[in-house]
Every structure is written in C-alpha cells, then in structure tokens.
Amino acid sequence: MNDTGTIVALISDHTERTVWTEIFSRMEERPMLVEMHDISLVVKDIRKRGLRASLVIVSTRVYPQAYPKIVSQARQLFPDAEILLMGLATDPPPPLSPLLADNVRHLLINPVCGPFHDPDKVAFSFDLSIRRLKNGIPLSMADYLRPKTSISEFNLSSSTQKEEMIAQLEKTIGGYSQECEMLRMKAALLADEMLENAFYAAPRGAHSEPLYLKGKKRNLAEGENVVFRYGFDGDTLALEVADGWGTLSSDAFFDHVIQNMSAVGPHEEIGGRGLFIIWRFLDELLIRINPGKQTVIGGHLRLSTAGLMPEIKGFHITTGP
Amino acid sequence: MSNDFKMELRRGYDADFVNLSGTIDYDAGTHLEELPEQVNRPKIRVDFSEVGRINSMGIAFLLRCFKKLRDDKGAEISLTGLNSMHTMLFKMTGIFMLANSEN
Numbered sequence: 001m002n003d004t005g006t007i008v009a010l011i012s013d014h015t016e017r018t019v020w021t022e023i024f025s026r027m028e029e030r031p032m033l034v035e036m037h038d039i040s041l042v043v044k045d046i047r048k049r050g051l052r053a054s055l056v057i058v059s060t061r062v063y064p065q066a067y068p069k070i071v072s073q074a075r076q077l078f079p080d081a082e083i084l085l086m087g088l089a090t091d092p093p094p095p096l097s098p099l100l101a102d103n104v105r106h107l108l109i110n111p112v113c114g115p116f117h118d119p120d121k122v123a124f125s126f127d128l129s130i131r132r133l134k135n136g137i138p139l140s141m142a143d144y145l146r147p148k149t150s151i152s153e154f155n156l157s158s159s160t161q162k163e164e165m166i167a168q169l170e171k172t173i174g175g176y177s178q179e180c181e182m183l184r185m186k187a188a189l190l191a192d193e194m195l196e197n198a199f200y201a202a203p204r205g206a207h208s209e210p211l212y213l214k215g216k217k218r219n220l221a222e223g224e225n226v227v228f229r230y231g232f233d234g235d236t237l238a239l240e241v242a243d244g245w246g247t248l249s250s251d252a253f254f255d256h257v258i259q260n261m262s263a264v265g266p267h268e269e270i271g272g273r274g275l276f277i278i279w280r281f282l283d284e285l286l287i288r289i290n291p292g293k294q295t296v297i298g299g300h301l302r303l304s305t306a307g308l309m310p311e312i313k314g315f316h317i318t319t320g321p
Numbered sequence: 322m323s324n325d326f327k328m329e330l331r332r333g334y335d336a337d338f339v340n341l342s343g344t345i346d347y348d349a350g351t352h353l354e355e356l357p358e359q360v361n362r363p364k365i366r367v368d369f370s371e372v373g374r375i376n377s378m379g380i381a382f383l384l385r386c387f388k389k390l391r392d393d394k395g396a397e398i399s400l401t402g403l404n405s406m407h408t409m410l411f412k413m414t415g416i417f418m419l420a421n422s423e424n
Contacts, residue, residue: 163324166374185374185406192346192376214378215347266415268384273377273414280413309409 005054006046007031007134008078009086010039010070012061019088020059023110026123029130031057036067043077053078055134060087064098071102082133084108086126093312096261100254105317106133108284111305118304125284129316138288138318141238142231144300149233156226158219159199165228166191169239172232182306186281187237191228193274194241194297198226201274202243202295229298240286240298248295250317253287284314290321324373328352336364342371345379353382357389363397365390367420370402380414387419399423 009024009031011017017033024030034042046053056074063070063085071083084106087094099107108129110122125144132139142151152172154165166188173184199218203211212218220226223244230239256272257279263270275297279285282299289295326343337360343349375383390396398420403411408424411417 182405185404188374189376189406189410192374196376196378215350263415266384266388266418268381268388273380277377277410277413281409307405309412 005081005134006051007055007057007130008042008046008053008074009033009057009059010062010074011035011059012066013037016059016061019110020086022119023123023126026120027127027130029127029134031055031130036062046077053081055084055130056081057084057086057130060085060091060094064094064102068098071098071104082106082136084129084133086110087312089310089312093261096254096258100251100258105250105315105319107312107314107316109310109312109314111283111308111310121302133316139286139316140288141229141240141286141298141300144236144238144284145231146233146236149231151229151231153227153229156195156220156228159195159217162192162195162199165195169230172230173237179303179306183237183301183303186301186306187230187239190239190278190281190301191230191241193278194239195226195228197274197278197297198241198243202245202247204245204247208247235303236300237303238298238300240296242294242296244294246289246291246293246295248287248289248297249291250287250289250319253317279313279315280309282313284316287315287317289317289319291319293321326352328356330356330359333362335362336366337362339365339367340371341367341369344373345375345383347378349379350382353386356386357394360390360394360396363395365396365398366423367398367400368402369400369404369407372402372407375407375410380410380416383416384414384419387416391419397421 007029011020011033013035017035020033056078058070083104085104086108089109089111108126128143129139169187169191170184173180173187200212200214205211225244227242253275256275259270260273260276283301285299287297324344326345326349329340331338387398390398400420401423403422403424
C-alpha cells in the first residue's frame with residue numbers, strides 16, 4: 001500500500017503523452033500518465049496493488065467531451081482525490097458547463113506558444129499546483145513570484161483610492177518595451193476590475209442583492225476591509241484583492257464565465273463581465289472563498305506572454321475556511 | 322494622457338467623427354448614452370487613439386451606444402486608433418459585431 005498517494009494523469013493517446021512528458025519530466029511530482037486505451041488494465045492494476053490516488057489529472061482531450069463520465073468514475077475509484085483538468089492553449093477550449101456540474105474547480109493550461117514557450121516556467125506552475133492540490137493547500141499569488149520578491153500591500157478605505165492604486169502598480173512594472181506596455185495595460189485593467197468587484201459586487205444583502213451602486217463614491221463601513229496586494233519579479237506579475245464579504249461562490253463564477261463565453265453577439269447587460277475579463281487577462285486565476293467572511297480574487301501573468309490571448313485560461317477555485 | 326473621459330463630435334460631409342479620450346468606465350456613461358441623439362450622418366468614425374483603459378462598465382456603455390447607433394439610426398460604425406488591449410477586449414465582448422475596425 002502506497003500511503004503518500006499516487007498522482008494519475010489521464011490522457012488521450014501517445015501524441016498527447018509526448019507533449020506532457022516534456023513538462024512532467026521537469027517536475028518534482030511526476031504523475032503516472034495513463035492513455036485512455038490502457039485505462040481498464042491500469043485500473044485493475046491500481047485495485048490489485050491497493051494504490052490510493054491523491055490527485056487525478058484529466059486532459060481536456062479526454063474530458064468533458066470524449067469521456068463525459070470519467071470524472072465521476074474517477075471519484076468513485078478514488079473518493080479522496082482532488083480532480084485537476086489540464087489542457088493545451090492550442091486545443092479548442094473545453095465547454096465549462098460539465099465542470100460546473102461535476103464540481104471540477106481546477107484547470108491548468110499549457111500555453112505551448114511558439115517563441116514564448118518556456119517549458120521550465122510551465123513545469124514550475126504545474127508542479128506548484130499539483131503539489132498544493134495533492135496536499136490540500138490553497139495556492140496564493142505570492143507562490144508564483146521568485147523568492148524574496150517584495151509584495152506591496154494596501155488597506156483601502158475608499159473607492160476613490162482606486163486610481164492611485166492603479167498608478168502605483170503601473171509604476172512597479174517599469175520598462176519601455178512593447179511587452180512592458182502590454183503588461184502595464186493588462187495590470188491596470190485587472191486591478192480596476194478586482195477593486196470594483198470588492199467595492200461594489202462583493203457587498204450583498206440578505207437576498208444576495210448588491211448593497212452599493214457602481215460608480216458612486218463610497219467609503220468602507222467600520223469593520224469592512226478591502227486589501228490590494230501585488231508583486232513583480234521582473235517577469236511574473238502577481239496581484240490580488242481581498243474583500244471581507246465572502247459572497248462569491250464557485251457556481252456563480254462558473255455561471256458568469258459560461259454566460260460570457262457562450263454569448264453570441266453583443267450583450268450589454270450580461271452579468272459578471274468583470275470576472276470574465278479578470279479570468280481572460282490573467283495567465284491563471286486564483287479564487288479563495290471563505291463563505292461569509294472573505295473572498296480573495298487574484299492570480300498572475302507574465303511579461304513574456306503579455307501579448308498573447310488564448311481563448312481559455314487556467315483557474316483554481318478553493319472554498320473553505 | 323489624462324484619465325478623465327472626454328468626447329468630441331465633429332461633423333463631416335457624409336460621416337460624423339467622434340474623438341474619445343481618457344478612461345472609459347462608469348463616468349463615460351452619460352456621454353455615451355447621449356451620443357446616439359447627437360449624430361445624424363449614415364457613417365460614424367470613432368477614434369480611440371487617445372483612450373486609455375476601458376473597463377467592464379465602459380464596455381457595457383459602448384455596447385449600448387453602438388447598438389443604438391446601428392439599430393435605431395441605421396449607422397455604419399467604424400473604429401480607429403485601437404491599441405492591442407482595446408482590440409483584445411472588443412473581440413472578447415462582441416463590440417466588433419457592431420462596429421468595424423479600421424486599424
């Protein structure tokens with residue numbers, strides 16, 4: 001019996017194995033890659049050896065379209081395992097509704113983007129996520145920065161401080177290249193949306209109704225808090241905003257993203273556009289929800305990939321104290 | 322580039338020219354809501370070269386404004402001076418289904 005828990009990665013075929021081997025071979029925690037045509041043999045072997053999986057990784061080429069029941073089957077086989085979906089930015093984006101239904105809350109995307117492809121950076125990000133998920137430790141934005149990178153933290157008291165925060169963040173990035181300019185613009189928009197969300201979307205009444213109108217200046221009430229944090233290590237920018245409400249739910253996040261992704265044509269009244277923009281403009285979105293107490297929305301993005309905009313990005317949504 | 326939103330309208334022979342500048346967010350709402358009433362040419366060229374950040378509220382106002390211009394006024398809308406961020410945002414949110422880019 002192996003008590004540390006195996007990491008099983010379900011992939012479609014040999015072609016996919018080649019792509020993921022490049023990444024997994026650079027990692028500390030190396031998943032056991034299983035091609036779908038071998039799955040019954042592997043499951044029998046796992047049962048025979050009494051192996052326990054702590055994390056099941058499923059490729060987007062396998063789930064949700066080719067094998068829609070694979071996640072529920074994996075959960076039956078490994079009830080304690082967390083599920084992580086992984087995909088390639090060059091593949092068609094998977095539909096997100098099945099993820100909502102099957103309670104899949106973690107998605108990693110390998111950018112595989114020509115001259116910007118940096119297998120070491122991708123492997124670092126995958127390794128970090130896999131180790132944390134295996135051990136049940138939530139990810140935080142600072143995990144993605146080089147050690148000793150300083151993190152700026154601001155406790156805000158009024159919505160009027162938003163522009164000042166954005167200006168500080170833009171100054172931190174510096175540089176005159178096109179990539180720097182792009183990163184600054186993305187960072188400014190992300191900070192804007194995250195702060196708007198904390199000031200106006202997070203505060204909710206007893207029936208989930210918004211308590212404050214967007215665009216109206218507001219000072220935080222006593223006991224209420226909004227904290228803005230960011231750090232830049234020369235390539236990776238990480239940022240997050242914490243509110244003291246904890247009113248967002250992972251289902252609401254999925255609803256907003258699905259609505260915005262599937263909207264055919266221009267819809268001016270669509271809800272959750274801010275969250276959708278945050279997800280699309282980050283390389284990876286991190287949401288930690290402590291219901292009724294705090295929501296932290298953040299993530300990271302890199303200078304070297306600032307000009308790229310794949311159709312889907314990774315996310316980790318954790319709910320709990 | 323100032324962050325404050327400004328909108329200027331110039332009349333041409335067969336087109337109206339709209340120059341936008343600053344940040345397009347909640348504060349741009351009133352201006353953009355009034356624009357469809359102010360234009361009367363069949364073609365409208367909107368210049369974004371002096372525009373900085375456009376947030377989700379700004380996107381909602383632009384969508385509403387361009388929809389009115391297209392559906393109520395039958396106007397053909399073209400956009401100029403878009404930077405790469407504007408282009409990414411407009412692709413994601415359906416603005417290009419209402420207006421063409423001349424970049």
